[in-house]
Amino acid sequence: MKIGTRTGDRRGVEVHDFDPATASSDDLAALRRHIYHDKIVVLKQQALDVPAFVALGAQFGKPVAYYEPMYHHPDSEFVFVSSNLDRETGRVGVPKTGAFWHSDYQFMPEPFAVTCFYPQRLPSVGRGTYFIDMAQAYQRLDPRLRTSIEGTFARHSSRRYVKIRPTDVFRPLGEVIAEVERKTPPQRWPTVLVHPVTGEKVLYICEAFTYALEDAAGDALPATLLTDLLAASGQLDAEFAHDNIFVQSYEPGDLVLWDNRTLIHRALHNPGNEATESFRVTVLDEHPLTKEDAA
Template sequence: MQLTTRSDDHAGIEVHHFDQAVATSDDIQLLRHHIYTNKVVILKAQELKPAAFVELGRHFGTPVSYYEPMYHHPENDLIFVSSNLTRPEGQIGVPKTGGFWHADYQFMPEPFAFTLFYPQKLPHGTRGTRFINMATAYERLSPRLKEAVGGTVSKHSARRYVKIRPSDVYRPIGEVLADIERVTPPQTWPTVLVHPATGERILYISEAFTYAIEDAHGNALPTSLLDDLLDASGQLDDSYEHPNIFVQTYEPGDLVLWDNRTLIHRALHNPTNEPTESFRVTVTDEHPLSAEVAA
């Protein structure tokens, strides 16, 4: 396998000639190191069947099935499918997923360590993912905002962006919301996390899932603080020109791995609604997300 550092301002790692059938444990540990430190690793020219894709995920950690079955691949429920393809046998997966700033499973008790993203059908126009490195975002905060978030915790919930299931049709919205709160009750994480592998401080908030910030005594802080943090990190910039934002576009055969603790992301959907499909496997590693509040 051959590793190349990308030359743009938001350098990740491109990996050529990777074959998981012959990859050694040292190869995998090297790639894990680069995911932690470089945040994005692109395996080029991959041709994997669903079972092999899941097995690749097992090399990096423990794959976790998404909690909503309507996203599952019919051959393996560890694969999350985003697809707008029309098939005779019916819809597989869910169309236009992830069009908002978030970290995968940020609203769950055990968020993922790594996301493995494998486009299957790409449109002719732009299809990619926008990213923000939230360790860099924390570093760039003003002294006032760094002081304001010290010792605080943030509340996270899926309630704003849960997609309505087919079984929810004709149900009262209050019942649907009650189900969301029961299945995915709000989670509390430090507003500033310490990365367990790199020691970086990460601003652990997102436009999609974070809805409140509290001080060390559980007192709600002004909503303006969350708004200021989202704005400073780039998540409120509708032009997507904020210096914290970078874009990863895809070529056929690309398989992209990223650090889900540090990066938040937002899908770059093609406005023409051309046929598009992608698979995703998400895994935990041996490091739990720290509940310790950074000062």
């Protein structure tokens, strides 16, 4: 296994000659360290079937099935499928997922620690994902903004981006919304997490799921504060030119691991409707979401 730091605008590390079937415990421990400290690990020239992909994900934590079955791969509930392919046997997965800034499962009681992303079919253009390192975004905040969010909390909900399921057709919209609120009630996390491994302070908000800020007593803070934080971090930049935003591009055979506590991401969908498909395994690690002394 050969690990190299990526150069230029590319973030994280790139790993060549990695074989999950023969990887040693030291190899896997090294990858885990790089995920937490370098945020992105790109395993090159991988050729894994679904069971092997799930087994690899399990080396970094406990795989968790996405709560909505329509995203599941038919061979494993632990593989989330984003796909616009039409198959004779029927659709697998959901097309055009994740076209908004988010951290996976931020709206759930146990947000994921590590995301394992494995493109299966790539379009000719738009082959990538936008990212923002929210630890860097916190450090780059104006001191006034950093001070204003000390000891505060953020509320998160999936309600804005839940996709309508086939079984929702002809149901009253109010009934569907009520079910969403029941299945995924809003979560409250510190606005600033302390990463349990690196100790970095992470601005834990996203445009998709975060809908309100409040003080320690639960009293609402001005909506403009959340807007200012989203803008400062780059999430309101429709041109994706903000200094905090970077793009991870993909080549056939790439398998990308990232720190889901620190990085938020947004899918970069190709402008046409070329065939595209990706698999994802998401895991919980042995660490809490944040250290108890989080800001």
